[in-house]
Amino acid sequence: xxxxxxxxxxxxxxxxxxxxxxxxxxxxxxxxxxxxxxxxxxxxxxxxxxxxxxxxxxxxxxxxxxxxxxxxxxxxxxxxxxxxxxxxxxxxxxxxxxxxxxxxxxxxxxxxxxxxxxxxxxxxxxxxxxxxxxxxxxxxxxxxxxxxxxxxxxxxxxxxxxxxxxxxxxxxxxxxxxxxxxxxxxxxxxxxxxxxxxxxxxxxxxxxxxxxxxxxxxxxxxxxxxxxxxxxxxxxxxxxxxxxxxxxxxxxxxxxxxxxxxxxxxxxxxxxxxxxxxxxxxxxxxxxxxxxxxxxxxxxxxxxxxxxxxxxxxxxxxxxxxxxxxxxxxxxxxxxxxxxxxxxxxxxxxxxxxxxxxxxxxxxx
Numbered sequence: 001x002x003x004x005x006x007x008x009x010x011x012x013x014x015x016x017x018x019x020x021x022x023x024x025x026x027x028x029x030x031x032x033x034x035x036x037x038x039x040x041x042x043x044x045x046x047x048x049x050x051x052x053x054x055x056x057x058x059x060x061x062x063x064x065x066x067x068x069x070x071x072x073x074x075x076x077x078x079x080x081x082x083x084x085x086x087x088x089x090x091x092x093x094x095x096x097x098x099x100x101x102x103x104x105x106x107x108x109x110x111x112x113x114x115x116x117x118x119x120x121x122x123x124x125x126x127x128x129x130x131x132x133x134x135x136x137x138x139x140x141x142x143x144x145x146x147x148x149x150x151x152x153x154x155x156x157x158x159x160x161x162x163x164x165x166x167x168x169x170x171x172x173x174x175x176x177x178x179x180x181x182x183x184x185x186x187x188x189x190x191x192x193x194x195x196x197x198x199x200x201x202x203x204x205x206x207x208x209x210x211x212x213x214x215x216x217x218x219x220x221x222x223x224x225x226x227x228x229x230x231x232x233x234x235x236x237x238x239x240x241x242x243x244x245x246x247x248x249x250x251x252x253x254x255x256x257x258x259x260x261x262x263x264x265x266x267x268x269x270x271x272x273x274x275x276x277x278x279x280x281x282x283x284x285x286x287x288x289x290x291x292x293x294x295x296x297x298x299x300x301x302x303x304x305x306x307x308x309x310x311x312x313x314x315x316x317x318x319x320x321x322x323x324x325x326x327x328x329x330x331x332x333x334x335x336x337x338x339x340x341x342x343x344x345x346x347x348x349x350x351x352x353x354x355x356x357x358x359x360x361x362x363x364x365x
Contacts, residue, residue: 193241
């Protein structure tokens with residue numbers, strides 16, 4: 001198990017508004033006034049107006065208030081006002097420091113101090129799930145949690161199981177039916193939000209017992225078996241998202257083939273997105289839960305009462321240094337993939353903006 005290295009770095013705001021504020025502490029605005037005491041009607045005087053001074057104009061030897069001071073209070077804020085406010089906001093944000101969590105391979109993510117690392121975990125998948133999971137090897141894995149936001153984040157490096165494919169094939173695979181073995185829901189189930197270990201053990205043992213009984217000559221049992229097991233979940237964030245993805249596990253024996261998969265509720269699968277950030281290319285997939293939290297669930301997992309009626313939202317981003325290695329490159333052999341999984345909860349089903357901000361903080365040296 002590889003352990004993360006932690007560090008910190010200042011927050012960097014790259015928004016267009018902040019760049020506008022950073023270009024200077026003032027903006028030039030031209031105020032024009034027509035002369036009216038015997039001078040030509042088109043004679044104009046211009047005066048520079050700043051954001052940090054009292055603005056006045058000299059007209060005919062008298063000091064008069066600037067035209068800007070006569071603007072109705074209901075009018076929209078000026079560009080200069082917006083720049084000043086953005087400058088203050090940028091200064092405040094620059095005081096916030098982000099924690100950097102790094103894998104030994106050099107992959108890292110910068111997150112707010114609210115995110116904490118969980119205890120070390122074995123590399124997925126669980127031995128009970130490994131025979132049935134997609135063929136991918138996890139090289140590094142770390143789990144983070146944000147108790148304040150009731151969110152979880154997983155970051156890992158893996159072997160490239162998509163070599164020889166393309167964007168269309170990847171999109172088709174992730175949007176296949178849950179339970180097919182290679183879908184988005186399956187990927188999350190086998191690798192990132194698996195059932196608790198005792199549940200996997202109990203389900204596996206019940207399945208083995210049923211198979212043994214089915215193989216006894218004096219038992220009139222169908223050779224096709226389906227043994228569902230519903231889990232008991234501890235009041236932790238990890239178990240909460242495991243339950244929201246799949247409340248249990250089903251072991252099956254059909255046509256001589258054993259399978260194990262989740263018991264999936266209804267999800268809406270959003271279209272695939274391609275994201276370029278920090279020299280990395282990611283393909284992003286989202287599964288929006290349709291099941292609303294009831295009061296019993298909120299109480300069991302120690303969630304705030306206002307989250308009653310909320311829905312879980314799951315994300316998976318699969319990425320690598322650009323270009324994404326669908327094709328074998330002799331100059332970049334065995335490029336590992338970076339996988340980032342996220343679970344969030346809220347009254348709005350879509351947590352895309354939150355996840356995208358996190359994803360843009362992922363880097364690879």
